[in-house]
Amino acid sequence: MNKDIYILGIETSCDETAASIVKNGTEIISNVVASQIESHKRFGGVVPEIASRHHVEQITLVIEEALQLAGMEPNQLNAVAVTEGPGLVGALLIGVNAAKAFAFAHQLPLVGVHHIAGHIYANRLEQEMEFPLLALVISGGHTELIYMKEHGDFTVIGETRDDAAGEAYDKVARTLNLPYPGGPHIDRLAQASDEAVVFPRIWLEEGSYDFSFSGLKSSVLNYMHNAAQRGEKVAPEHVAAGFQNSVVEVVTGKTMQAAQQYKVRQVIAAGGVAANKGLRRSLEEASKEKGIPFYIPSLPLCTDNAAMIAAAGTVMYEKELFGTMAMNGRPGMPLTSWI
């Protein structure tokens, strides 16, 4: 009989200081997230200095709590998995160094996980992955379509050519004077609006799975600018609904096109923007119509967390892909396959 595998996951690539223990890559034993969104609201965005300081204050507490909630001792763990990149450099360093210290002190193997691989594997904590699979990773820093033939095999078939979707949401929200983070506010306004401004759909060349949100952002800015020049009042909910319609239609359209072309058996979504109600509904309806199973993790697993890092780290541990004590935070780390 195979022995159970227990992995401690650590995540500090951006806002969240998080630690979690996961059993066999599929079962959450404990999951602790200390968020600092509150302190960022005042600044309209993530301020790395605050981010780093907050991580330093929280990291040991969060790791201790993850162990305590699990009722486990470090010697019962098989390995420590940590987000190696991409992310904010100062923030990544804190998680990586905490993981190295923990691994060294308790003589455990160290596993460096790509943040996006983590987001994808968050799904496995609720629903077993079936290959071939298409993952839509959509957040403040990423908008990517990733094709997976099997575990650890990643092909990025589409990515943003300019802004990430979540970034476009935040910037449009800022021009509408909505608080940070802007995504949920635009989503809420869009849901409640009975009218929508028509903004362009940026499809790019035929057959491309890349995304572009910068042109859409400029259209919204132009619309606001022109209205201001004419002295007209803008209804924020109409702008929010128009912007969201454009994002949702293009993201859903490209995801479904790719799912069909690659003949996948499962489509999964992940990342903070996957929590967007409008996008969620549209993806659910479109995949149902095409008869492709679609999954999206529950909200706490969509946003940054350490359970997803432990889940991806488990598969890497099984493949014996270990890091060394020379591991460093890699802000621009590319997503490469493990096989």
Next chain:
Amino acid sequence: MTYAIMLNSPEETEVFAAAFAELLEPGDLLTLEGDLGAGKTTFTKGLAKGLGVQRMVNSPTFTILKQYSGRLELNHFDVYRLENSDEDIGFDEFFTSEAVSVIEWAKFIEEYLPKERLEITITRQSEQERKVVLNPIGRRYEKLCRELNL
């Protein structure tokens, strides 16, 4: 003195930046100012193309810095999120390297910027048109601007 050029579309901005990139030397530092949607990322994409960067160049807003390799190394900074912060992420090390550095929203890290640099300001004239103003500070950048023959 300053130099100005009118560009009629995002495509023209990219072409201009690509041609401009051919004149760049190791260690050059460019700051880019302009409102949201002015075309700072478009300009940088053109610059990267001109430097022979093959990879996708997209917004570094989230991670503050993205690095690329071409004829020269390219550091693409966007310090938009450092507004109201006095964070130093080790700028000195980047600015004294052999890489070309491009900094969007550089005004937020004014205190860390070297004195000599090329200030580029993009302003919106209409939906498509942009005016690009180059303000060279220091002999290296004055020479660079003259070479452009504007």
